[in-house]
Amino acid sequence: MQNFQSYAAPVSTTLAPPAQASRSQAIPMSGDADPSPLIWRDSWALGIDTLDADHRELLRLMNRLISTGAANAHGAADSYGRGDHEAGSNVLVGRLDELVAHLRVHFEREEAFLRTIDYPGYEEHAGEHAMEMAELIDLRRALVLASTQRLDRETIEDIKAWFFNHVIAEDQRYAEYYFRGVLGSGNGMR
Numbered sequence: 001m002q003n004f005q006s007y008a009a010p011v012s013t014t015l016a017p018p019a020q021a022s023r024s025q026a027i028p029m030s031g032d033a034d035p036s037p038l039i040w041r042d043s044w045a046l047g048i049d050t051l052d053a054d055h056r057e058l059l060r061l062m063n064r065l066i067s068t069g070a071a072n073a074h075g076a077a078d079s080y081g082r083g084d085h086e087a088g089s090n091v092l093v094g095r096l097d098e099l100v101a102h103l104r105v106h107f108e109r110e111e112a113f114l115r116t117i118d119y120p121g122y123e124e125h126a127g128e129h130a131m132e133m134a135e136l137i138d139l140r141r142a143l144v145l146a147s148t149q150r151l152d153r154e155t156i157e158d159i160k161a162w163f164f165n166h167v168i169a170e171d172q173r174y175a176e177y178y179f180r181g182v183l184g185s186g187n188g189m190r
Contacts, residue, residue: 037063038160044168046175051113054106055167061102062159065095069151092149093140100136107133110171117182119174128170132162 040059045052069092107129114122135158143149151159 037067038163046171047179048113048175051106051110051171054102054109055171057102058099058106058167059163061095061099062163065092065099066151066156066159068092068095069149069156092151093143096136096140096143100133100140103129103133103136114174117174117178119177121173121177125170125174128166132166
């Protein structure tokens with residue numbers, strides 16, 4: 001069994017919000033969706049530095065995707081007079097591609113960690129990863145085919161809900177298993 005003890009170094013308690021996603025940069029949506037960025041909270045940390053860093057990067061990339069998709073909802077043309085579909089689609093799909101690429105690497109790293117600690121919920125957790133990847137690939141396909149390149153309220157809410165349900169709730173379960181079961185720490189590193 002590979003030693004993941006080094007993953008469990010104490011997490012820094014100071015973390016600035018993502019640079020591209022401060023509350024002052026949020027775009028009002030007049031009823032379409034809430035593009036407000038999610039701001040990392042230290043209470044979301046697992047206490048496993050590598051995976052926590054992945055989650056912070058995931059949050060940054062999600063905020064960029066949501067911000068871009070929300071901005072495109074307003075139909076602004078770029079300096080060349082191209083509207084949403086011509087200019088925005090490339091940017092929005094590019095943002096989604098960045099998120100998907102990050103998630104692929106993160107899911108591989110997380111699943112390797114779960115196998116190493118013999119996490120009993122591994123199969124279900126890996127299945128959730130596969131379902132999320134399929135949903136994001138479907139979203140990409142829809143964005144490429146759509147006549148407008150924006151993220152609607154439901155899509156934005158789904159992205160945010162997935163982050164909370166998976167990263168904040170599901171991932172906390174394996175962290176608890178790791179600290180209590182594998183390391184034998186009664187209260188983890190928190």
